[in-house]
Amino acid sequence: MTISSEGTTLDPWYEQYASRTAGLSASEVRALFAVASRPEVVSLAGGMPAVSALPLPVIAASMERVMSTRGPAALQYGSGQGTPELREQILEVMALEGIRAGVDDVVVTTGSQQALDLVAKLFLDPGDVVLAESPSYVGAMGIFRSYQAEVAHIPMDADGMIPTALSERIASLRAAGRSIKMLYLIPNFQNPAGVTLSSERRLAIIDIARSEGILIIEDNPYGLLWFDRPAPAAMRSVEDDGIVYLGSFSKTLAPGFRVGWALAPHGIREKLVLAAEASILSPSSLNQMIISDYLAHADWKGQIDVFRGLYRERRDAMLEALEQHLPDLTWEVPNGGFYVWVGLTEGLDSKAMLPRAVKELVAYTPGTGFYADGQGRQHLRLAFCYPQPAEIREGIRRLATVVRGEQELLETFSATGPIPAVAYDPHVAAPPPNIG
Amino acid sequence: MTISSEGTTLDPWYEQYASRTAGLSASEVRALFAVASRPEVVSLAGGMPAVSALPLPVIAASMERVMSTRGPAALQYGSGQGTPELREQILEVMALEGIRAGVDDVVVTTGSQQALDLVAKLFLDPGDVVLAESPSYVGAMGIFRSYQAEVAHIPMDADGMIPTALSERIASLRAAGRSIKMLYLIPNFQNPAGVTLSSERRLAIIDIARSEGILIIEDNPYGLLWFDRPAPAAMRSVEDDGIVYLGSFSKTLAPGFRVGWALAPHGIREKLVLAAEASILSPSSLNQMIISDYLAHADWKGQIDVFRGLYRERRDAMLEALEQHLPDLTWEVPNGGFYVWVGLTEGLDSKAMLPRAVKELVAYTPGTGFYADGQGRQHLRLAFCYPQPAEIREGIRRLATVVRGEQELLETFSATGPIPAVAYDPHVAAPPPNIG
Numbered sequence: 001m002t003i004s005s006e007g008t009t010l011d012p013w014y015e016q017y018a019s020r021t022a023g024l025s026a027s028e029v030r031a032l033f034a035v036a037s038r039p040e041v042v043s044l045a046g047g048m049p050a051v052s053a054l055p056l057p058v059i060a061a062s063m064e065r066v067m068s069t070r071g072p073a074a075l076q077y078g079s080g081q082g083t084p085e086l087r088e089q090i091l092e093v094m095a096l097e098g099i100r101a102g103v104d105d106v107v108v109t110t111g112s113q114q115a116l117d118l119v120a121k122l123f124l125d126p127g128d129v130v131l132a133e134s135p136s137y138v139g140a141m142g143i144f145r146s147y148q149a150e151v152a153h154i155p156m157d158a159d160g161m162i163p164t165a166l167s168e169r170i171a172s173l174r175a176a177g178r179s180i181k182m183l184y185l186i187p188n189f190q191n192p193a194g195v196t197l198s199s200e201r202r203l204a205i206i207d208i209a210r211s212e213g214i215l216i217i218e219d220n221p222y223g224l225l226w227f228d229r230p231a232p233a234a235m236r237s238v239e240d241d242g243i244v245y246l247g248s249f250s251k252t253l254a255p256g257f258r259v260g261w262a263l264a265p266h267g268i269r270e271k272l273v274l275a276a277e278a279s280i281l282s283p284s285s286l287n288q289m290i291i292s293d294y295l296a297h298a299d300w301k302g303q304i305d306v307f308r309g310l311y312r313e314r315r316d317a318m319l320e321a322l323e324q325h326l327p328d329l330t331w332e333v334p335n336g337g338f339y340v341w342v343g344l345t346e347g348l349d350s351k352a353m354l355p356r357a358v359k360e361l362v363a364y365t366p367g368t369g370f371y372a373d374g375q376g377r378q379h380l381r382l383a384f385c386y387p388q389p390a391e392i393r394e395g396i397r398r399l400a401t402v403v404r405g406e407q408e409l410l411e412t413f414s415a416t417g418p419i420p421a422v423a424y425d426p427h428v429a430a431p432p433p434n435i436g
Numbered sequence: 437m438t439i440s441s442e443g444t445t446l447d448p449w450y451e452q453y454a455s456r457t458a459g460l461s462a463s464e465v466r467a468l469f470a471v472a473s474r475p476e477v478v479s480l481a482g483g484m485p486a487v488s489a490l491p492l493p494v495i496a497a498s499m500e501r502v503m504s505t506r507g508p509a510a511l512q513y514g515s516g517q518g519t520p521e522l523r524e525q526i527l528e529v530m531a532l533e534g535i536r537a538g539v540d541d542v543v544v545t546t547g548s549q550q551a552l553d554l555v556a557k558l559f560l561d562p563g564d565v566v567l568a569e570s571p572s573y574v575g576a577m578g579i580f581r582s583y584q585a586e587v588a589h590i591p592m593d594a595d596g597m598i599p600t601a602l603s604e605r606i607a608s609l610r611a612a613g614r615s616i617k618m619l620y621l622i623p624n625f626q627n628p629a630g631v632t633l634s635s636e637r638r639l640a641i642i643d644i645a646r647s648e649g650i651l652i653i654e655d656n657p658y659g660l661l662w663f664d665r666p667a668p669a670a671m672r673s674v675e676d677d678g679i680v681y682l683g684s685f686s687k688t689l690a691p692g693f694r695v696g697w698a699l700a701p702h703g704i705r706e707k708l709v710l711a712a713e714a715s716i717l718s719p720s721s722l723n724q725m726i727i728s729d730y731l732a733h734a735d736w737k738g739q740i741d742v743f744r745g746l747y748r749e750r751r752d753a754m755l756e757a758l759e760q761h762l763p764d765l766t767w768e769v770p771n772g773g774f775y776v777w778v779g780l781t782e783g784l785d786s787k788a789m790l791p792r793a794v795k796e797l798v799a800y801t802p803g804t805g806f807y808a809d810g811q812g813r814q815h816l817r818l819a820f821c822y823p824q825p826a827e828i829r830e831g832i833r834r835l836a837t838v839v840r841g842e843q844e845l846l847e848t849f850s851a852t853g854p855i856p857a858v859a860y861d862p863h864v865a866a867p868p869p870n871i872g
Contacts, residue, residue, distance in 0.1 A: 011703025012677060013651060016617060018561045018583070024710045051511040059511070060503040067496040075487040075495070075690035110546050110694070110716045117715045121582070125454045142714045146557070147454070181452060215449060241448060254511035256721040258546070267447025274460045278578045279553045279715075280546045284723060285692040 082108025098237030112260030135370030160197030189337025518544025534673030548696030571806030596633030625773025
């Protein structure tokens, strides 16, 4: 179901939308996710951080300090680029991943999602091509589509994007006369695939992008949330001029603040600030100041360690349950982040299976959302970030029941036609956003 | 100085920007405003609300209550449309201006600036025309330009936009084959002109827009901040399907939260939510919940009365000082809002005069920023919202010194050529955003 198809019958303004608006469609599984948000469903779908593990009194104390010492400034408009204090602190956060930069080149945004939206707005004309991993983040592809750009997926393996495949795709796109504007990557604990781009490949891909004159967008929300060993140094740590780096406090602190950032080469940064001001005037002074106070007073690195331990435990619970209940499926072991990308057995369809899963009170994200080209039916994404380990184990147990049922149906009916779809009611209230 | 002209020499990515990015230029007076933010300068330039008049302990108590009772939800991602609780309360706020609507048709945004940006993104193709008052809000015109639309200014008088002029302009644009996508209006205490659209003209303009099939964008940040008598009922109170209404907590509460909203017809609202999610995933849960708590516990209507009294006093101080020191200039008396729009005597140039004003330690906004077509040199905008009455009086006294000096120069040199420009250093740090 797309909104635009509804519009033809119900919306009197339908003829007047911009051409880019045709690319704006509701997620196919949006309505189903609304059902899946019921408490009896174990949701392995959304990428919501485990904010209940945060030290709430510590954060509340930061709010109180900001209001008692700098209340009027916190409640006022601020710089379109973000407060100098927070931008200085962001340099410290990025230094943990090897990045050295100047405070002038950081732009604070309403989550890193907005940073990506603004970069896309600055660069993408209709018909332009964005190179991205295969699969890639659904929210990024939504942005690229909203500026009428096309995504060309580059194959990955367990070490991330394959440089030779990248070179070949660039050559074939250029031969076809296409304009390639950027290479979008999530090098660490990729969403959805969970894999990490190796150090060697980071260098190889930087070389390719540099020689081809293609801007790299390095999206790194999960980098500090590693489990077994730290991620390789950020791509931005070895290349300055050719990379826009995107960071976020949504996973290392909390998404409710909506504070992220871009680190961009000087000329792009100047335009980013202008585009940000046109879009929202300035990011929330209050939220920036609360985060600054938290970073100054709290053990924020220790809190990241807490998150790392907690997510590692949940990943382990998920992998153990998968081994136990679904050993015939395939996955890579993620060394950080929020997700396990699961390959189904031949003939299963993650999108068709989802209504049955929700009936069994477990939800996941079908693989189809992570491709711009219709792939993904044989994969699904499981998020281990939000549910407790016991819930994760129960969720995987339920998922196994669904998968077994589908496999049996497939055996029974494989000679007689497709599996009949299970109906669900799309007219449900308050769907959640496409988080993660 | 535009950023794009710098880009040709310094920015290696200059050739790759989207065509829309050519429209993204820094304000001509941006650098000068950075100078004007020094404490010794009386700034009558920016539209910053008087947040120091807020009950800070009351707001701090709301923060504390949110954190102690709903901390994890406040720190988590939320609905892309905004929390149902705040959307219900927004209905109560809008009811004060005669608007009846459903909670489903409200979309909470990162300030109403973002709402306007998203509406523009949904509707504007390159070359489309937006009708707007003459003059109009600089930040709106920046948004329209960022989607490569053109602004056609419709003349105003003391009762706001002139309906016959609107009809004529629509006819001439249509005759020229132009696509008119929307009519952007600030009916109450307009920014920058300070005038209010009369009740009769509201109805006349709604009729014209309806019969011509043109969507109205009613931008109403100041409506509740009236001085002598309430503003007429909102245009949205008499027309549902043809109006997107924009509201904000930035002026009735505080801009540091960055919380505004759009109220839109159903089909547009559905697309707005999708566009908002693509752009920022969801608005800040924390800030929405703090505002909800404030609206539920504090005397928010009484606080708006406080603001009304305070701004009325400042307006009066400004008008008295203008009468006293600059009686040969012209202005309309604003019945609310933040601004007085001042007409200069023949031959003066508000843009050329600004460096001299800053040298005299007073700042204003030249009229040129409020027109898309190069008009405005004979006007300037004075904001009375932020400085104390004594500062306002001193600022106008300084401004009078500058105006007298310009007038004398003009008399002396009028036969011999233009007034020589005063140099200033554009390389100054930390410019403020284009607030107001």
